[in-house]
Amino acid sequence: MRHVLSLALVLTLAALATPASAQIAYQPLAPGCAWTYTDERVVEAVGSAVIQGEDVVELIWTEPDQVYHNFWSLGPTGAVYLHAAYNEDGVFVASYAPPIQWLPAVAATERCWSTTTRIYWSLDDSVPYTEATLTYCVTDGGVLTVPAGDFDAVAVASSTPPLQGARGAADYDVQGRRFDSAVRQAEPSWYAAGVGLVKEGAWELTTYGGPTPFGTSTWGEIKAIYR
Numbered sequence: 417m418r419h420v421l422s423l424a425l426v427l428t429l430a431a432l433a434t435p436a437s438a439q440i441a442y443q444p445l446a447p448g449c450a451w452t453y454t455d456e457r458v459v460e461a462v463g464s465a466v467i468q469g470e471d472v473v474e475l476i477w478t479e480p481d482q483v484y485h486n487f488w489s490l491g492p493t494g495a496v497y498l499h500a501a502y503n504e505d506g507v508f509v510a511s512y513a514p515p516i517q518w519l520p521a522v523a524a525t526e527r528c529w530s531t532t533t534r535i536y537w538s539l540d541d542s543v544p545y546t547e548a549t550l551t552y553c554v555t556d557g558g559v560l561t562v563p564a565g566d567f568d569a570v571a572v573a574s575s576t577p578p579l580q581g582a583r584g585a586a587d588y589d590v591q592g593r594r595f596d597s598a599v600r601q602a603e604p605s606w607y608a609a610g611v612g613l614v615k616e617g618a619w620e621l622t623t624y625g626g627p628t629p630f631g632t633s634t635w636g637e638i639k640a641i642y643r
Contacts, residue, residue, distance in 0.1 A: 441494040442519040442570070442607040445473040449626030451612060453619040454563065456480050461626065467499040468513055468540060477593065484508075484592035493521040500539050501592030508588040510579065511536045516550055516590060519572065522609050528553040535579070550576045550590065560606050562620040567608040569615070 449461040458478045465474050465487055472487040486501040496519035500511035512533045520526060529552060534545035556571035578587035578595070586594050606615040614621040 440522045440609045441490050441496060442522060442609055443488065443490075443496045443612045444610065444626065445488050445490055445496075446626060447473060449612070450624070451621060452623045453616075453621055455618060457619050459613075467511055470499060470515070472499050477591070479593075482594050484594075486591045488518075489515065491521070493523070495519065495521045495524070498590060501590060502539065503588065503592045503594055505594065507586065508579070508592055508594070509538060510590070510592070511539050511541070512590070513541065513545075518552070519607060520554070548576075550574065552576075555604055560608075560614060562614050562622075564614070564621040564623060567606075567611060567614050567621075569606040569608040571604040571606050573604040 445461060447461050447463045451459040453459075456479070460476050460478075462474050462476055465472050467487050470489060472489050474485060474487050477484050477486070482503060482505060484501065484503040487499045489497045489499060491497060495517055497515035498512060498518045499515040500509075502509035512531075512535060514531065514533055516531045516533055517529055520529060530549055532547065532549045534541075534547055536545045537543040552572055552574050554570050555573045557569065560567050560569045576590060579590065580587060588594050603617045605613055608614050611621075611624055
């Protein structure tokens with residue numbers, strides 16, 4: 417049975433036991449969630465923190481050549497926001513005020529959205545900022561097959577320029593990931609409701625575990641918005 421059918425069953429059972437106002441999100445943000453990908457990439461939601469006075473959840477991304485942290489929250493309708501990031505190489509650290517809208521709510525109607533934010537080169541507002549506008553668009557949608565199974569997903573692309581680290585030694589994306597060329601950043605990322613990131617470039621989801629958000633939206637409703 418495809419993973420989308422299993423997810424639908426989980427959502428249905430959860431809806432019976434919880435208020436109907438709960439929302440599905442494209443990125444689960446409960447501590448204890450963990451994702452593994454091909455090419456030895458591991459992502460873990462390790463706990464909560466406070467960034468510029470806001471409660472957030474910390475995700476740690478471990479790749480063969482780097483480890484970086486970023487801090488997220490969910491809006492009241494399930495939209496996903498990025499508040500801050502840093503790389504353990506000690507070169508890149510940034511926080512965003514207001515936070516960057518990374519993903520829309522599942523039931524949102526917009527295909528593109530933008531955030532004009534102040535990028536502080538610290539995890540608070542103690543370092544002078546640079547202002548930037550970041551734009552994201554849903555560019556595709558449908559059933560995506562990865563090692564973890566088949567997922568109904570949406571592709572999200574960004575035109576955000578790379579950011580330089582404190583010493584200008586390398587380029588980073590706003591999540592704190594160091595990369596070698598704009599080609600890597602230009603590839604869309606695929607997200608499945610209630611599961612999170614299922615594909616980004618060569619990385620494909622192999623396993624996912626942890627608390628699962630739930631809600632009353634169906635994939636038919638989602639697909640009607642983005643097709």
